[in-house]
Every structure is written in structure tokens, then in C-alpha cells.
Amino acid sequence: MPTLRLRVDGLPIDVPAGSMVSAAVAIAGASKFRTSVTGQPRAPLCGMGICFECRVTIDGRAHCKSCQIPCEAGMEVETDA
Amino acid sequence: MPDTVSNVVSNATFDVAVIGAGPAGLAAAARAAESGARVAMVDDNPRPGGQIWRASRTPEPWLRSQVEVFSGARVFAAPEPGVLALERSHSNLELRYRSLILATGARERFLPFPGWTLPNVMGAGGLQALAKSGLPINGKRIVVAGSGPLLLAVAKYLRGHGADVRLIAEQADSSAIFRFGLGLIAKPGKLIQAAQFRAGLLGIRYLTACWPIAARGVERLESVTLQRNGKTWTEPCDYLACGFGLIPNVELPALFGCRMSETGVAVDDYQQTSVAAIYCAGEVTGIGGLDLALVEGEIAGYAAAGKPRDAGKLFAARKSNRQFAGALERAFAPRAELRNLPQDDTFVCRCEDVTYARVRQCSNWREAKLHTRCGMGPCQGRVCGGALEFLLGWKPDSVRPPVLPARVGSLARPG
Numbered sequence: 001m002p003t004l005r006l007r008v009d010g011l012p013i014d015v016p017a018g019s020m021v022s023a024a025v026a027i028a029g030a031s032k033f034r035t036s037v038t039g040q041p042r043a044p045l046c047g048m049g050i051c052f053e054c055r056v057t058i059d060g061r062a063h064c065k066s067c068q069i070p071c072e073a074g075m076e077v078e079t080d081a
Numbered sequence: 082m083p084d085t086v087s088n089v090v091s092n093a094t095f096d097v098a099v100i101g102a103g104p105a106g107l108a109a110a111a112r113a114a115e116s117g118a119r120v121a122m123v124d125d126n127p128r129p130g131g132q133i134w135r136a137s138r139t140p141e142p143w144l145r146s147q148v149e150v151f152s153g154a155r156v157f158a159a160p161e162p163g164v165l166a167l168e169r170s171h172s173n174l175e176l177r178y179r180s181l182i183l184a185t186g187a188r189e190r191f192l193p194f195p196g197w198t199l200p201n202v203m204g205a206g207g208l209q210a211l212a213k214s215g216l217p218i219n220g221k222r223i224v225v226a227g228s229g230p231l232l233l234a235v236a237k238y239l240r241g242h243g244a245d246v247r248l249i250a251e252q253a254d255s256s257a258i259f260r261f262g263l264g265l266i267a268k269p270g271k272l273i274q275a276a277q278f279r280a281g282l283l284g285i286r287y288l289t290a291c292w293p294i295a296a297r298g299v300e301r302l303e304s305v306t307l308q309r310n311g312k313t314w315t316e317p318c319d320y321l322a323c324g325f326g327l328i329p330n331v332e333l334p335a336l337f338g339c340r341m342s343e344t345g346v347a348v349d350d351y352q353q354t355s356v357a358a359i360y361c362a363g364e365v366t367g368i369g370g371l372d373l374a375l376v377e378g379e380i381a382g383y384a385a386a387g388k389p390r391d392a393g394k395l396f397a398a399r400k401s402n403r404q405f406a407g408a409l410e411r412a413f414a415p416r417a418e419l420r421n422l423p424q425d426d427t428f429v430c431r432c433e434d435v436t437y438a439r440v441r442q443c444s445n446w447r448e449a450k451l452h453t454r455c456g457m458g459p460c461q462g463r464v465c466g467g468a469l470e471f472l473l474g475w476k477p478d479s480v481r482p483p484v485l486p487a488r489v490g491s492l493a494r495p496g
Binding site: 015016018019020024026027031032033036037038041042043044046047048049050051052053055063068069070071 | 126153188200204209300460486
């Protein structure tokens with residue numbers, strides 16, 4: 001299966017083509033996608049764009065819903081922004 | 082880096098615009114296009130198929146080349162009758178239509194319990210969606226919990242992809258499910274599906290009258306505590322996949338002023354809502370499963386394209402599928418004890434971290450929003466709304482645009 005490489009918090013990650021950014025973040029080993037308003041670690045709940053818990057920064061763009069965005073080669077993903 | 086967002090006004094007017102590219106939306110678009118209508122289909126996911134057909138080739142029989150598909154696009158407002166405002170990642174679009182079919186589907190009902198905000202506690206459909214999106218689950222220990230037939234489908238999928246499904250905890254009583262099972266005898270197709278499911282689930286513990294009362298872990302989930310027959314025990318696991326049935330996504334129909342029924346959006350025989358030229362099909366009219374969604378979509382598609390006679394030929398098929406939906410709802414209704422799940426310090430609103438103690442001091446949604454910010458975060462009450470409807474009997478407040486967070490630039494219309 002063809003793979004592509006992107007970076008999650010600076011770490012190079014290879015994912016199968018067609019993977020969502022949420023999967024890449026999980027593969028990178030990050031359990032925390034974002035920090036809640038009281039400082040709790042949070043990660044995806046609904047997997048379908050409803051809950052907004054999967055928000056990360058992609059190529060400098062904040063609040064991207066990682067469950068709904070396909071990975072692209074060379075993407076720079078930052079968690080916990 | 083600031084984004085360059087272009088505002089585009091589409092010159093074309095579509096005969097039929099379909100919102101949602103799940104089974105109901107695909108069936109509606111296909112039938113409308115076959116009837117000669119110019120059809121646009123809008124969906125916020127990268128590909129058509131909805132949740133049930135995510136990352137699969139199954140939608141293909143329903144995909145019609147004549148349908149113009151706008152993927153990765155969210156409807157955030159309806160600035161004037163016959164116009165939809167869409168936001169895409171780098172551009173906005175105004176789309177004009179004569180008839181509108183809303184097939185916005187359903188989401189899982191989440192109920193708050195201690196620890197439910199920990200990473201790796203997810204919806205049942207949520208974990209399945211993530212696995213389909215590339216999350217590796219091979220060898221992961223997973224507890225599947227909550228309610229409804231979705232739990233079985235999810236457990237089967239997860240196991241089929243190498244996960245160690247420790248058990249399925251179904252909150253409904255076995256007697257209710259048994260009665261539901263008897264009802265299936267009238268539907269041979271459903272019975273065959275049930276038998277196929279059993280084969281894929283062989284050896285997985287299926288515990289009825291069982292539900293999670295707490296998830297534990299430090300940085301992420303480490304174990305879940307379950308309750309059954311007054312006994313509690315703890316299961317170590319990597320993921321908890323937990324959803325208490327489905328609830329319809331009625332926000333967009335509500336924005337258009339469509340009247341609601343007991344189960345979702347109210348529709349007539351032709352799937353038309355209380356608003357002229359606006360139709361609803363699929364789970365948004367009431368949870369009924371794939372077969373009902375398809376036939377409702379077909380009816381709406383024919384009707385919106387001006388073919389009421391073709392629509393009428395499908396009324397009988399819809400009726401039998403609706404009976405199945407009713408039986409399903411009765412069998413898996415959430416039990417009253419689940420109202421005791423959240424503790425005082427359990428967050429009900431995950432966007433604004435509002436505890437159950439604070440929300441419970443309020444007497445209605447409006448007061449809770451004003452005093453606690455519950456439901457005021459990015460999800461706009463889509464997660465806590467379903468919970469509070471069950472926990473406190475609160476009906477959702479009115480919907481105002483933007484129906485989802487939108488870029489500031491999207492709110493300023495050109496010209």
C-alpha cells in the first residue's frame with residue numbers, strides 16, 4: 001500500500017495513503033490532541049466532525065478537525081496548540 | 082500565516098440541492114438526477130458515503146456522474162431563501178437551489194460518566210470511524226459499551242481488524258432484546274444479517290444489563306469499571322468504544338424552520354417538511370437504519386424532482402422499514418439508572434468544561450448557557466445536548482447561524 005510522510009510535532013510519520021490526520025497523530029504516539037480550558041488532555045470522541053475534540057494545528061492553521069482532513073505529504077501537524 | 086479565502090457566488094441554480102452524502106443523501110441525489118433534475122450534493126467529509134460507508138466502495142452504485150458533488154464543504158448559514166452559504170478549506174461558495182433535501186444523518190448519543198473525557202474513551206462509531214481512517218487497532222484491548230445494534234457492528238469490525246475485543250456491555254435488558262429478536266422473524270433479510278453478525282462475534286462476551294460507570298487512567302485510558310446486577314468490576318483496556326444509541330442531526334433543518342416530531346424532523350408522505358420545497362430523508366427524520374434511510378432518500382429524490390408517482394411506489398417499502406425502526410427504539414431505550422452516571426464533578430460540556438453540578442443548578446438550556454457557558458463551545462451543544470435531553474429532559478434551544486464555527490471572513494458576504 002502506498003504511504004506518505006508527514007510530521008507530527010516534528011516527528012516524521014509514515015501513514016498509508018488515505019489516512020486522516022487523526023490517525024497520524026495517534027500513530028505518532030500522542031494521546032493528547034488538545035488541552036481543554038481547565039488543562040485536561042483531550043483526544044477524539046466522535047470521529048466524524050461533531051465534537052471538535054480532535055482539533056490540531058496543520059501547516060500553521062489552528063483548530064483543524066483532524067478526523068476530517070486527509071493526510072498529505074509534507075504536512076506539519078502540531079498537537080496541543 | 083493568514084489564509085486567502087475567496088468568496089465565490091455560484092452562477093448556476095440547481096433544481097435540487099442535497100445536504101449529506103450518506104445513504105439517504107446518495108439515494109436522493111441518484112433518483113433526482115435520474116428524473117432529469119440538475120443536482121448538487123454537499124457533504125462535510127472528504128468523500129461521499131457517510132459514516133456507514135466511510136472508506137468503502139459500497140456507495141458507488143448510488144454515485145451518479147450527473148450529480149455535482151461538493152465534498153469537504155459545510156453549510157453554515159442560509160443567507161436568503163434558495164441560497165446556501167458553504168465553507169470549504171480555502172474558499173466559500175454560495176449555492177442556489179429550487180428544492181432542498183436535508184439528509185444530515187445522525188450522531189451518537191454520549192452520556193457523561195467519570196473519566197469519559199480521557200483520551201481513548203471514544204464513541205463506538207467514533208472508534209470505528211478512526212480505525213477506518215487509519216488508526217491501527219491490531220492487538221489493542223477494547224471494551225465496547227453503550228446500547229444498540231451499532232455496538233455489534235463495531236465489535237465485529239474491530240475484531241475483524243485484529244483488535245482484542247474484551248466484551249460488549251449492552252445497557253438494555255436481555256428480555257427487551259429477546260422481544261426485539263422475535264420481531265425480526267417477520268423480516269427474513271434482517272435475520273440473515275443477524276446470523277452473519279453472530280458468526281463474526283463468536284467468543285466475544287455480550288453482557289446485557291451492563292454499563293460502564295467509570296473510566297480510569299492518567300494521561301490516557303487504562304481501565305474501565307463496569308456494573309452489572311449490582312456488581313462492579315474493572316477491565317484493563319486500551320480503548321473504550323461507548324455510545325448510547327443515535328440521535329438525529331436536526332440543527333440544519335431547525336435553522337430552516339422545519340417542524341420537529343417526536344423522533345426527529347416531521348415529514349409528510351413525500352418526505353417534505355413543514356417548509357415548502359424542503360425535504361428530509363434518513364436518520365434525521367428518526368433513527369431507522371440503512372434500509373429505511375435508502376428508501377426515504379429515494380422518495381425524497383423523486384418528489385423533489387417532480388416525480389410524485391415514482392415516489393408513491395416506494396411507500397409500502399418505507400412502511401415496513403419504519404416498523405422495524407420502532408421496535409429497535411423500544412428495545413434499546415436507555416434505562417433510568419443511566420441518569421445516575423454523571424457525578425457532581427463530571428464534565429457534561431467538554432468544550433467549556435462545565436460540571437454536572439453547575440448545569441443541574443439551572444432550570445433550562447437558556448439559563449445554563451448564560452450562567453455556565455454549557456453548550457456555548459465549538460460543538461454548539463451537539464455532544465452535551467443529547468446527554469442533557471436524557472439526563473434533565475431539556476429540549477434544544479433555537480438554532481442560529483452560523484450553525485457551526487465559521488471563519489470571520491465567511492460571515493462577510495461579498496458585494
